Structure formats: C-alpha cells, structure tokens
Amino acid sequence: MLFYVQMKWNxxxxxxxxxxxxxxxxxxxxAQETLDSGYCIGLWKVAAQKRVIAIVDAPSAEELDRNALGRLPMREYLDxxxxxxxxxxxxxxxxxxxxxxx
Incomplete structure (x- = not known):
C-alpha cells in the first residue's frame, strides 16, 4: 500500500x-536501505525547510507505524x-x- 508521508524535524x-x-x-x-529495498519509492528533502517527504510502499499501516515509531533513527525528532x-x-x-x- 502506498503512503504519502510528510515529516518535519523537531x-x-x-x-x-x-x-x-x-x-x-x-x-x-x-533511508538508502529503504530506497534500495523498494520500501521507500521516493524521498525528498524540501529545500530551505526542515521537512522531508516520502512515498512509502508499506504492506500495511501497521508496518508503516513500526518503521516510523520504532526503526527510524530520527523517530524522536520527527513530527x-x-x-x-x-x-x-x-x-x-x-x-x-x-x-x-x-
């Protein structure tokens, strides 16, 4: 399932x-690992902002949640x-x- 994900550094x-x-x-x-595996379809840093946008191909909302809240190194500093x-x-x-x- 594809997801649009917009994150801001906090x-x-x-x-x-x-x-x-x-x-x-x-x-x-x-990020490179997720791009290489196909989990992340695209990843962009918004110019002049502390914001990142991703298109993620997660098998489920649960798996997206696991990655966002459990695996991302920046998880404590992303909104x-x-x-x-x-x-x-x-x-x-x-x-x-x-x-x-x-």
Missing part, C-alpha cells in the same frame, strides 16, 4: 546541532505532519466508469 532545544548531524547520518543510511494512503488513479477511474458497482 529538534531545537532538545539536542545540539552536532548531535542532530550524528543522528541524521544514521537516518541517511537507513509526522501528514500521512495519507494513496490509491492508484487507474483503479479509481475504473470504479468511476463502473459507477462503483461491483
């Missing part, structure tokens, strides 16, 4: 900048602003054409 006053870069380095390695399940548009179009009748 570290100010909680850790030093040096500590942030140490954790972010771990996060960068984790998940938006998490939206995504539906393939062609499937939606087929339902529209069929008027949602099975």
């Amino acid at each position: 570290h100010e006053g909680r850790i030093t900048l040096d500590e942030l870069w140490e954790i972010e380095e771990e996060e960068a390695r984790h 998940f602003e938006e998490v939206w399940p995504l539906r393939d548009y062609t499937g939606f179009a087929e339902d529209v054409i069929a008027r949602y009748k099975v």
Whole structure:
C-alpha cells in the first residue's frame, strides 16, 4: 500500500546541532536501505525547510507505524505532519466508469 508521508524535524532545544548531524547520518543510511529495498519509492528533502517527504510502499499501516515509531533513527525528532494512503488513479477511474458497482 502506498503512503504519502510528510515529516518535519523537531529538534531545537532538545539536542545540539552536532548531535542532530550524528543522528541524521544514521537516518541517511537507513533511508538508502529503504530506497534500495523498494520500501521507500521516493524521498525528498524540501529545500530551505526542515521537512522531508516520502512515498512509502508499506504492506500495511501497521508496518508503516513500526518503521516510523520504532526503526527510524530520527523517530524522536520527527513530527509526522501528514500521512495519507494513496490509491492508484487507474483503479479509481475504473470504479468511476463502473459507477462503483461491483
């Protein structure tokens, strides 16, 4: 299942900048692993903002939750602003054409 995930860094006053870069380095390695495995379809850092956007292909909402709250090195310093399940548009179009009748 595809998810749009928007995260914002929330570290100010909680850790030093040096500590942030140490954790972010771990996060960068984790991000590359998720991209290489296909779990994460795309990952973007928003320019001039402390915000990251990901398209994740998780088998379930539970697995997304496990990764977000248990595996991400930055989990203590990320606010998940938006998490939206995504539906393939062609499937939606087929339902529209069929008027949602099975």
